[in-house]
Amino acid sequence: MVDYTEHFLEDGDVIEMNLMGTAKVKKYLAGGGQGQVYLVDYNGRDMALKWYGPGGMGVNPQKFYDNIEHNVEKGAPSGEFLWPKDISKWRNGTFGYVMELIPPEYKEVSEYMLKKATFSSFLPAVGACLRIANAFRILHDKGYSYQDINMGNFAIDPKRGRVLICDCDNVAPVDTVTGVIGTPRFMAPEVVTGKTMPNSLTDRFSMAVLFFMLLFRTHPLEGKRYLSARGMTAELEMLSYGTDPLFVMDPDDSSNGPDRNLTPNIYCFWDPIPGYVREIFLQAFSQKGLKMPNARPSENAWMQALARFRSDIVQCSCGNDIFLKDIKNCICDGCGKKIPIPYVLSLDSYPIPGVPGRVIYRCQFGTGNPETAIEPIATVLSNTEDPTQVGIINREEKIWNVITPSNKVVKIQKEGVVPMKAGLQIDTSAGTIRMEDNTAS
Ligand SMILES: [Zn+2]
Structure with missing residues (x-):
């Protein structure tokens, strides 16, 4: 690294591009180990x-160029990847590629670690992990590996948990x-x-480290x-990350256990998180x-746990x-208040609370096509004028059949609302959601 x-x-430098036109340099933005990033006018954008x-x-610049050129042709695996859009022609023995700019509200994971950025709640943090797992599922399915998952390569929006995966070169x-x-600390032991x-499979290890962090x-x-x-x-370093790695929460060996002062968050959150997330x-x-790369949880296993956690x-x-x-x-462990959950939404595999803020994703009905796995099927919202009125919004193109307790069928279009009512059954394109009363003891 230099x-x-x-x-x-x-x-003002004008760079000739491979696919289309030119990129005119407007401003230097940042530098790094491999090169520098500039703001450019790429054909008017x-x-x-x-x-x-x-x-x-790298050791073989032509091979490095060919790989990026190939990636430009193939296009981004998913919207999360800040993918090379066009590559320049060679210029004085080097080259560059253009990509979208990162919107200013997105913050690097390293900024979250240094507390320079904070998530508005756990919801966007878990939502970001879910998007990352899905993006890597798609990437790996397409036969690529990323090879360098680390804190500097992910930009996340702290309010909505949207993700941009950088340095796709x-x-x-x-x-x-x-x-x-x-990158040290993120590389798999092998x-x-x-x-x-x-x-x-080494990406899977690095991804799990990123989620934990x-x-x-x-x-x-x-x-x-x-x-x-x-x-x-x-x-x-070799012992900790290579030859003898030991998880801080290893149930059989506490010799590398957490430190109450130096790693306080693990004390606050490890026990309260749901058992399936700890698992x-x-x-x-x-x-x-x-030690056995094949024994690592798959991206899909992560998605199942993270979507349910959210x-x-x-x-x-x-x-x-x-x-x-x-x-x-x-019961709130902060103020001791009991949180009312008047309705439960039963999915095929587990129930979730029917309270505002829920997003029900397609993958919560089972493993499906990775391209649509994190498409929202439904969201739970409260009425802005009367927050006690809560309903489920249809977020998909398919018209829902909502079956009432008296077996009437009501059609609900995209963006239509089903008010919470015990006994209603919603048939979505992914599976069934049943609304149940949660007040009876
Ligand atoms: Zn509270």
Whole structure:
């Protein structure tokens, strides 16, 4: 990695592009290890241009160029990827590519870790993890691996949990060696020890680390054993992330357990999170998951846990997020108030609280096509004029059949509302939602 002191391009430079026209440099934006990013006018649109410095193109610059050119042709796997849109022609032994600009409301994961950015609640944080899992499911299904998941490569909108996955220039078809091995603390143990190069199973490890950090603001392998060491040595690094990794919450070995002062969030949130979320982290960071890449939870398994987790987060009027344990008796652990949940929505596999803020995704009815898995089927909202009136909105193109307790069928169009009423059954394109009374003991 080199940090460049000079700007490679001047304002006003006109770069010839491969697919279409030119990119005219407007302003230098940022620098990094591989190159620099500029604001450009790409055929009349403001976009970002990443321009490589000497040594920024790996050991084989032509191969690096060909891979990006191929990715431009194939197009983005999903809307989350800030994908190369066009590549420049070679210029003085180097080149660049254009991509969309990151909107200013999006913040890097590293900013969340440093508390320079905060999520408005757990809902967008979990929603962001869900989108990331889905994006990687699609990417891996298409035969690519990302190879360098780390805190700097994800920009997330703190209110809505929308995600942009940056630095897609290292994305390559599985079994292509790009020369990239990843970023310390995020590389899978078998990459750290040099046994393998990054692939889709090492991506799964790095993704689980990212999720753990987003939800607990601490690293899953940095417990007492790591924190009590005086200064980081190469040996300790190899031990902690490579040869002998140990999860901070390992149920059988507490020698790398959490530290109450240095990693307080894990104390606050590990026990309250739903059991099925603890389970998937335990699977990802068990000795088996750490040492046997095939034993790691799949992207789809993550999506199932995360979509359900998002449904199980209820917000109290005091501002606290509650992770639902008992749907009959939801008590805020912040202010002690009981949160009313008058209706439950029963999906085929589990019930969720029928309170505002719920989004029911297609994947909550079972594994489906990854392209539509996180499409919202329905959302629960309260009436803006009378917040006690709560209803379910049809978010899909399909007209719903709503069956009343007396077996009448009512048709509900897209954006139409079904008011909460016990005994109603909604037939969506993905499955059935049943509204049930939750007040009877
Ligand atoms: Zn409260």
